[in-house]
Amino acid sequence: MTLAATTHLNTPAVSLPLAQRMSRMKTSAVREILKVAERPDILSFAGGLPAPELFPVEAIAQAHAEVFAHEGPAALQYSTTEGYGPLREWICAHLAERGLSATIDQVIITAGSQQGIDLVAKVMLDPGDVVVVENPSYLAALQNFDGYQARIEYVGSDDEGMRVDELEALATRCRPKLIYIVPNFHNPKGTTLSLERRHALVRFAQKHRVLILEDNPYGELRFRGEALPSLASLDDMGVVVQLGTFSKTLAPGLRLGWAVGSRELTRSLTIVKQSTDLHTGTLAQRATARLLAKFDYDAHLTRLRAVYGQRCQAMLDSLEAHMPEGTRWTRPDGGMFLWAELPRGMRGEDILPRAIEQKVAFVPGSPFFAAHPKAQCIRLNYSNRPPELIDEGMRRLASVLAAQ
Known part of the structure; x- marks a missing residue:
């Protein structure tokens, strides 16, 4: 039998035309x-x-062992794009304890909240659309918006978070499509958006019909002061989508997060996720659901x-x-x-x-x-x-x- 010649990875490659x-x-x-x-x-x-x-290594290991013992074939099979039902139900109950009412059809499981940013950008942004961020902002979000060829505009920030008072002036010279914000313990600054500014931001988004992407990976990690209501809990018009994650509370290696928004938006996120990865890992979802059923998460x-x-x-x-x-x-x-x-x-x-x-x-x-x-x-x-x-x-x- 004659073997085909092997191409080595270090062989110089032709220059391929990349996407713009x-x-x-x-x-x-x-x-x-x-x-x-x-x-x-x-x-x-x-x-x-x-x-x-x-x-919680031992608890996570035990949860995986129980999944393999009782539902191994299902945990290793393809699953629904929206995510594992019992895990989404737990998230709904957890959010309700924090003042945000949502039904299971408003929740989609993602591969960490980073994928949530990507899915929202894919659903919302055409080339040239305006995304508003505070300056400075989360680096990986800026990278993501650049990847969708968005036009990034910014407002300032101080010790109370985003300068929401600057949004109206910005809106007179451009029409924002999306506002991205980390309201709790901001990355990179560590600051928190004040209650007054939270109300003002939601009012602005409702008035101008702009979607707020509320990225909340650190919200559970408050060690001083009183918790503030989420932007999503202040919204009654469907202009906020909130992202959450288990990466900062259980373990980032699970790669489990979620997005919660209006049913219409969640449906759109589901459609684009179908073409992205089909679904988030079934094994991790089922094991985390089992873990949370008896683990003292609080x-x-x-x-x-x-x-x-x-x-x-x-x-x-x-x-x-x-x-x-x-x-x-x-x-x-x-x-x-x-x-x-x-x-x-x-x-x-x-x-x-x-x-x-x-x-x-x-x-x-x-x-x-x-x-x-x-x-x-x-x-x-x-x-x-x-x-x-x-x-x-x-x-x-x-x-x-x-x-x-």
Whole structure:
């Protein structure tokens, strides 16, 4: 038998014409930094990583074992695009406890909330459509909107979140199609949208018939202050779609999230998901549904909040103790990040290589801006390190800044 010649992967390839959208898409600065920053010898505060020691590993393993014991063939079979019914029912009940009433046909299971962003963009955006974000904003969402050739407009942000008062002026020069916002413990800033602005944002969207994409991956992680109503719970006209996820509470490796919106929009999301991946993993959905049926999820959340609150306070205390004069930072009430502004004249991109030399890492802030980046800003993640390592990491970072 004659074997065909083998083509090696390192053989130079012809230059293929890519889609026009690829000219707009940039590599993720965070992902590139993590290639270096996640070395075991580096104290990294760069990734958006939950604490792995808090993953309920045994409970998740037991749930998978029960699925294989009692429903193995069904769990390994194709399933419906909308998602596993009992899991969607649990999500509806969970949302109802938080003031958001939804029926099962308004919920679709996604491969993490990141897929929810992609599906909403695919349903809503034609090339040139306007997406409004706050500046800075979640980097992967900006990448996604660029991929659909949207026109990204921005409004400012401060310690109370998005500057909703700037939306009317923006609407006089363009017609927004979508508003993207992380209202609770914003990525990258850690800030929370105030109650007054929540009401104002929903009123604006209803008046102008604009869809709000409420990305809420960190909402369960409040460790200070009173919970605020979701944008979706304030909406009675179907102008809000909310995304949620188990990535920050159970484990990101499950790749389970959800989108909840009007029945009409959920139907559209289902249609585009059918052509994207058919459905989210059946095994993970069934195992998570079994887990949640008997796992004390609220007690687990209480533990997460306590630990993350302690780690956030440790970082705030360390910044106060070690950072040079002129450094400023946000004070989150929950979530996984805080945002720091370096002393005048310092740039995050310039500081990072020196920080890596001192075995500490962060994410420069510039990539998070839709326009007019502030190079002196950086993002710090506190959820993934215990207090003693947080303090050591901030000492190392402070020494780098002091050397400048």
